[in-house]
Amino acid sequence: MTADSPSTVGRISILIPSYLRADDLRQTLRRTVAQSYSNKEIIVVDDGTPNSAIMDAVTEFHDVVYLRTPQNLGLIGARNYGAAHCTGEFILNLDDDSWLEDDDGIELIIEFMRNHPETGVAALNIQLLNQGYLWPVDSESKQIRTYKGCGNVYRRDAIIAAGDYITEFYRQGEEVERSLRIMDAGFQIRTAPSVRVFHAQSPINRNRPRHMAFEAVNYLRRELVRAPLWLIPIGCLRAFRFAFRHRKDMDRKVYFSELFGKRVPLLTFIRRYRAPVATSTYFAALALRS
Template sequence: MTLTVSAVIATYNRGPELRIALTRLMAQTAPPMEIIVIDDGSSDGTGAMMRAEFPTVRYIRQPHNGGLILARNFGFVNTTGDCILSVDDDSWFEEPDGLARCVAHLQDNPDVAAVACNIETRDGLVYFPKAAAPFDVPWYVGCGHLLRRSAVEKVGLYMPELYRQGEEKDRCLRLVGAGFRVVALPGVMVYHDKSEKGRKPGLERFYNHRNDLIREVARCPAPLLAWRLARSWAGNSWKNLRRGPRLTDLKVLLALPEILRIGLKHRAPVGVEAYRRWLHLAKTAAPSGASMEKPLNRKPLSRPAASRPAAAERPSPARSE
């Protein structure tokens, strides 16, 4: 029996981009059996667009902005598919059979809990070599992945306190700890338009640093915890320093009581062997070594014309507010 698929898209004030994402998703050769859009309090007319143009899509508007992770958790518990597809409101499969190929891989490999699609950004950067065979990775990217529901139910939902970043790493570490695999499918391309709406680099740096520390407190085995906390702090501080003087480290330092409280609240460390395996994958299989913030290929790559949205449907780049 073929696995069924539900799709979850969280959105906030990206109506034009969401229109493209939904249109492309619904045009897949094997589209999801259900699609749910969680609107995190948009004020740009997204609701009116959804009601007028996508009446078959389940649209839920949250009364306030609760964050991306809370929206994804909400979508997971309110869908019924054997698999959960996650794409962003500004991302879509480049090929019409992309989703079908992801489902086929989960169907054929019962030990795989998640497949990570190959992400290509608007500036032409690509996360994995396109011709590579499937291989194990330490985490997927939120804007393009497919999850096996039964595996996620064993390890639990995302930590809502992470708010907006780092949830993929934490869940995948738990999946590895539970004996599952996370596999990259380099030939399945997802284009990420990376809309500038709502992106705040300073906030992203803060949450990257903060949430890495929370993950270590929550998941790292006790014998390795002190070393990993120091390593995580030093690594993130160095990345921030390379981008110029920042207040991020000071903000994270002030947030340490909160970091410890959240991490200890969710503390359920994985085994030492599983944790070391995950670290090894983070060093050898993740783009740019230990971070998916920078793709593997540094030189811009051209995309096939067929994968690009038509000029009329592509939104113009928006300025950050």
């Protein structure tokens, strides 16, 4: 990504990775195309779906850009792939089963980002089926530790400063790790309670035990590459405690395969990504709510 040019200022890119969930994607696109803000681009990244279902869904909507990854990269790789093609000053990240509830949602996003120039990532107010929102809609914005992938907005400058997601994570935990880098670059992660997102949580391609295994192993990876040297033992202890606490919720075969397997050799991973954040950043993140 390059710095803003006059053509990108005020534009918002809406990035939607998708894999297998064509019908869910149609619902998301219907709501997204209906957004009243005009200076927008909508980009769908087909993460190697083994048929034309995602492409067929996208062709039903005028001016939606279709991209296809060269192979299945996982959700994180698909987000990176799509972000490289975004031209907006801001990037709205949605899942293929989440959408802005209000037709003027993008106007609310632009207003929020303009009023909070210190914000690198705005965490949007997500509602799950038959559940409430994360925060009261009329509450004040506050600084938090991280955000959820199904509804957030990046300032372009924050991506340039912090860099891409770590693709080896494959899925789960990528937001927390990148949040550390964003904070270390001088940006904040803040709630945007007035911007409402509905997350349908499609059952397709959703395997909670497998996802929890990735969450646990990526927790450890994050601590090994981002914790200041003298805090690595404490960070690893926290990661193993998380894994132990969720041992009944995770696919332990996946956990140990990821931890000791050949897909991501741990020492190679550490050598490639080890770049600790400042101690002040590390403690500031711990002090914030997620």
